[in-house]
Amino acid sequence: MNFNTPQGVRMTNQSERHVPVLFKEALDFLSVRPGGAYVDCTLGLAGHAEGIVRQLGPAGHLIGFDRDPEALDLAKFRLQRVCQELGSQAPQVSFVGEAFSRIAEHVKPASIDGLLADFGVSSLQFDEARRGFSFQADAPMDMRMDTRTGLTAGQVVNEMSERELANLIYEYGEERRSRTVARAIVRGRPVTSTAHLARIVASAVPPMKHIHPATRTFQALRIFVNQELQEIRALLEAAPQLLKPSARLVVISFHSLEDRICKDSFREGAQQGIWKILTRKPVTAGEEEIDRNPRSRSAKLRAAEKTVNSS
Numbered sequence: 001m002n003f004n005t006p007q008g009v010r011m012t013n014q015s016e017r018h019v020p021v022l023f024k025e026a027l028d029f030l031s032v033r034p035g036g037a038y039v040d041c042t043l044g045l046a047g048h049a050e051g052i053v054r055q056l057g058p059a060g061h062l063i064g065f066d067r068d069p070e071a072l073d074l075a076k077f078r079l080q081r082v083c084q085e086l087g088s089q090a091p092q093v094s095f096v097g098e099a100f101s102r103i104a105e106h107v108k109p110a111s112i113d114g115l116l117a118d119f120g121v122s123s124l125q126f127d128e129a130r131r132g133f134s135f136q137a138d139a140p141m142d143m144r145m146d147t148r149t150g151l152t153a154g155q156v157v158n159e160m161s162e163r164e165l166a167n168l169i170y171e172y173g174e175e176r177r178s179r180t181v182a183r184a185i186v187r188g189r190p191v192t193s194t195a196h197l198a199r200i201v202a203s204a205v206p207p208m209k210h211i212h213p214a215t216r217t218f219q220a221l222r223i224f225v226n227q228e229l230q231e232i233r234a235l236l237e238a239a240p241q242l243l244k245p246s247a248r249l250v251v252i253s254f255h256s257l258e259d260r261i262c263k264d265s266f267r268e269g270a271q272q273g274i275w276k277i278l279t280r281k282p283v284t285a286g287e288e289e290i291d292r293n294p295r296s297r298s299a300k301l302r303a304a305e306k307t308v309n310s311s
């Protein structure tokens with residue numbers, strides 16, 4: 001079934017069936033309190049958000065962020081339907097179409113009972129060829145989550161110096177052969193599409209056992225274009241001021257660069273007496289979830305509770 005949302009965004013079977021990663025674990029750690037105020041920093045297809053909305057009750061409030069206008073429209077559509085179904089038991093739901101690094105402009109200090117962030121790209125973004133996130137389909141190289149602003153991946157690969165490209169691919173893709181890849185890209189310019197870039201990278205580096213040789217280069221470009229690591233750092237820095245004492249912070253990462261930032265930030269916060277860490281080791285998906293949803297294989301969930309004494 002395909003049908004149009006009120007905003008004209010195509011909603012597919014796949015988005016309808018969308019299953020959020022580590023759903024039960026995320027909601028258990030958030031420990032949603034009826035009547036509380038919660039933030040979902042990464043609404044995406046609103047799977048986690050729906051779970052929160054269903055537990056909040058009429059006095060509760062969910063504030064949802066997504067900087068991708070299409071994702072925000074779909075999330076609104078889905079959550080409005082859930083609220084209609086809940087009727088008088090529905091909580092208040094607010095939407096913010098901005099990057100979560102700007103959270104402090106939208107949320108009052110010490111007003112939040114729980115904050116969830118499920119980083120990275122949604123399956124909708126990844127599977128929609130025209131968004132340019134995947135090398136599985138041939139498409140223009142965009143890769144911007146917020147399609148209203150910023151450089152596209154095409155501009156980056158075609159305009160950056162070889163040296164800058166190599167550094168970016170090394171830092172954000174953890175690609176040991178970054179210099180070789182950057183040289184091949186510069187020689188192959190103009191790079192016209194995702195499939196073209198994948199071919200250039202595949203011809204420059206030897207085949208790999210488990211992943212396509214362009215995987216790391218694509219990851220690097222996506223992280224750079226969306227400033228993903230800076231966004232996470234800004235969110236983790238802002239969070240302690242926005243949460244009430246005993247409020248929970250739950251983050252889900254999909255690669256080691258994201259997870260390292262979260263792990264270090266939690267550890268430093270714990271040393272400063274801001275956080276009590278609730279996950280000594282990150283929580284990962286079980287076999288059954290990985291079978292159902294292979295994307296969950298790399299997910300790592302970390303949770304912390306704000307201490308009562310920190311301001």
Ligand SMILES: C[S@@+](CC[C@H](N)C(=O)[O-])C[C@H]1O[C@@H](n2cnc3c(N)ncnc32)[C@H](O)[C@@H]1O
Nearest residue numbers: 020042044045046047048066067068099100118
């Ligand atoms: C992995 S998906 C979230 C899926 C969601 N938890 C669900 O249940 O459907 C991540 C979403 O966060 C959004 N996003 C990523 N980084 C963001 C940022 N810095 N600010 C706002 N939204 C962001 C993306 O546009 C994407 O829609």
